[in-house]
Amino acid sequence: MKKFIRLFVSFVMTVSFVSLSSTLVDASVGNYGLKPVYGDNQLGKSGFIDIYGDPGSTHTIATTVINKDTKSHKYTANVYTGYTNNSGTLSFSSNSANDPSLKIKLRNIVQPKAQTVTVPAGGMVDVKFQVQIPVQKFKGFLMGGIAVTPAKGEKTQTTVSSNGTLLKNKFVQGMGIVIRQDKNSKMQPNFKVRTVVPFANATLKQRGVKANLQNYVKGYNASIDAKATVTRRPDDHKFKKTATMSAISPAPNSNFDYMIDWGKTPLQAGDYHLRIKLVSNDKTKSWVVNKDFTISDADAAKYNKLSGIKPNYMWLWILIAILVILLVLGLGIYFGRRNQKNNN
Template sequence: MKFILKSTIFILSLIIASFFTMQLNSAYAGTSGDYTLKPVESENSKVNVDGGFYSVKGNPGEIVEIKVAVYNFEKDERQFLIQGNTAYTNSDGQPGYDLTKVTDPNLKIQLRDLFSNNKKIVNIPGNSNAVVTLKLKIPSEKYIGYLMGGVNVVPYNEKAKGTVTENGTLIKNKFSYSLPIQLIQTGANTEDVNYKINSVKPQIIDGSSGKQIGVAARVSNTNNAYIPGLSSNAVITKYGNKKFKMTASRDNQSIAPTSHYNYMVSWGKERLQAGKYHIKLTYSGNGVRTWVLDKDFVITDAQAAKYNNLAGIKPNYLWLWILLAILLLALILGLGIYMGKRNNKDNGNNNQLSSNSRRRRRRR
């Protein structure tokens, strides 16, 4: 019986001592474009460039000129593509102006569509510059707040430059520069920002140590308003588990008007587990104003299994092994008790037979 118990404890210890490990790798690179941009004053006083961007204010239907100087620092002549685009919010929480197609449920007027001579290709000699003019029409229809976009400049018909990382990975990037545009109608009413979380879903996040599991909170600004340089803090908790807590914080979050982006919260090396969760996301501007966004969300068993697999995290069957070990232990203990009782019964029967045999011999 003692041998059986010792064997069971030894087997259980081996099962509980089994662990899984995971190895992650990543690479980063950067590049340079060898050119730069500068906003140029226009003869039309309705275009202001004092802040390093274009602040446009005019009457509905009016046409204004947007002028940009492009400086080519290379010795050879180069071609550049210049075009006006609609602002969006990129994955870093910053306005972007390099997409020719931007969609959002709250976006009614595309600033890109207001340019009459968009998408210009210009030749600029080496170590020289050129001034390019785009014509922008202020919308005829009235709107509240202001529209946002930008002038984007990228080398034309040039191959992406490659950079080799420390682990031998080749990364190719094309560099582009942009200058923001803020467009408002004369006499238009201002509008305050309106932030909200549309949804929260599992996501694979490319972190400094490789692929990680996390969630993406789809945050949107539904109004034609913009506040730059916000600080943010996200806290995720799980219903029924007071110990669970995931956090993330970022500075310099600037959500473009009528746009959205994914606010990432990493689980680190933790496995994604099914259940009901809550996210509290707080934005603050200059310590004066704060916006608190709350939303419940659910992670299903299927989602947890899918994204754990995508991140290279193997299923955790430790609970199953522990359960099997407990069942095995119970079986062995039950078998041991049964065998013990059986032995005691057999011994009792043998003693009774021996006693009866002695009685018979005495009668003779």
Template sequence: MKQNLLKIVFAVFALVGIGFAMNTNTVNATSGDFTLKPEASSSSKVNIDGGFYYIDGDPGETVDLKVGVYNTSKESRQFIVYGNTAFTTDEGQPGYDKLKVKDPNLKISMHDLFQNNKQIVTVPAGKDVVVTMNLTIPTQTIGGFLMGGINIQPYHESAKGTVAQDGTLIKNKFSYSLPIELTQAGTKRDDVNYKINLVKPRIVNTMDGKEIGVAANVANTSNAFVSGLSSKATITKYGDKGFKKTETKDDQSIVPTSNYNYTVGWGKEPLKAGKYHIKMVYSGNGVRTWVLDKDFTITNAQANQFNKLAGHKPNYLWLYILLAVLVLALIMGLGVYLGKKGNKGKSAPSRSNNSRNRRRRRR
């Protein structure tokens, strides 16, 4: 049941959003004048029924992965073929177009399992070529899934330029990927383990444009994988019961042994220094729930830096009030001082007259 669900999910990735453009925009399968699809393997351990590569083999076994590259343009072209390690994009989706992926929990990189990686192939105009990638299943116990992809892009071609509605020139260099999911036959499957590494201020992208906010770096530290998670993040501030920021996101799929930045926008409010708490709840298929908690602090330096980047002007009202109070206190103090000095000047002659009257009486 779980395997079938995963196949459906990966089929969606392969057919709807087969690849990612080099400018991180999702493109459809006809952009860039080439397409690709998985081809049947000579190994019985490779299944492509879901539109991606599902491998369930023995440790140390080598399997072949075949991909068909179709050149739909009117001229011969060269393509470069990579076998890459999967990562999690900041949108919470699997990505396959990075040549190097680093994570402190990543022990086995799929990129290193390919024997004939980085192939350059020539495809005639209107023709197709089948590329074979040889992959060796690691002998080290995985305890879950290894995820990666076969990524293909034009070789030594200039990016194509298109003009947006606002007149901006956008250059796209298209790249497509086919997902790979690898398991070891007969091994025990680990459970997912999510945690928040850290939370820090950031300028975030929202439906209303860029705004100030924070990014929670969320990690899946195990080789397990659950797709299509719903999520909700809630941020509160210590000492301020009226402060609350929330963010909800659907279809979050955190790749095994990877991390990504889950962003929460602040709206129109500036950042304020202080101690905060974030609570994140992930739920899968309405059955399982994972709750993550973490305290974090925003310093004065961070608040000033990101408020400036976001265009928030400093609020000097408190300074103006303080100056007004000091000026008022100075005026009042000066008034009291001058009043006392004046009173002393007036009382001095009366004492002198009294002394003269006393002398006259004595005579």
């Protein structure tokens, strides 16, 4: 539970936009902050919103926006459903939740989904939302959060990097939300691999496979270590590729791409087996998922080329050279015999 709390308390982030790219940076430079407003059905003063309720009941949730600047500002608060980013951790910074097993989206049971408030200099304003607990009964958690950004039209802070690049900073801060029907729920995640496909990164000259790992239930664990191992089928003990991830926390009913880098090894067509072992940080829970997959000749050639590996045609030149030598020898023997026959 302590790790669960730390995850949400630490979910305060700043997004720095440089040209068309974005990079996560320290949020402590922002001029505003968030504080949870605890209701009667709040489970502990944990630093995030964690409520329970009977099916069909309606509850108010709120976060306080604190303006630390010397002038007033407008802020926009959006409620988003939790999803898993490609670092394997729960996120709610955008409307990106999209998984086949996700039947109830937190965003869809909250009204309004977004609102803009004006906060006076040095002041604070509560941003309130109405949550209707789903009528259908469920076990586990609905998770997401409130993402607060400076409203459209607010001036962005600018800084200059050491190389003279002008950075326009847009700060995003979040308040986690957990909703459950059973206040004693401790439901754990469960995993399966949906697909395994090749990938390539031309910039980093990387190639390998990505396994789409899915938490297909409404369970959650805040800290899980994972190790993926790829071997060839049938049992080829000479080939093995591994990739580890630490302290991942996949959102309920979500998926993400687990990358297994091939290193300097080119992709080769063939049949493979993937095994991913996941263990909770406290060692009390573990999961093992397996998946067979195949890399085709076309995909191997395509992704090797995309990653910067040039096709090696040395074998073809060697074969041509051998054929030429055999042809010359054959012609020599043929004409030699014919000349000998004519002389006789």
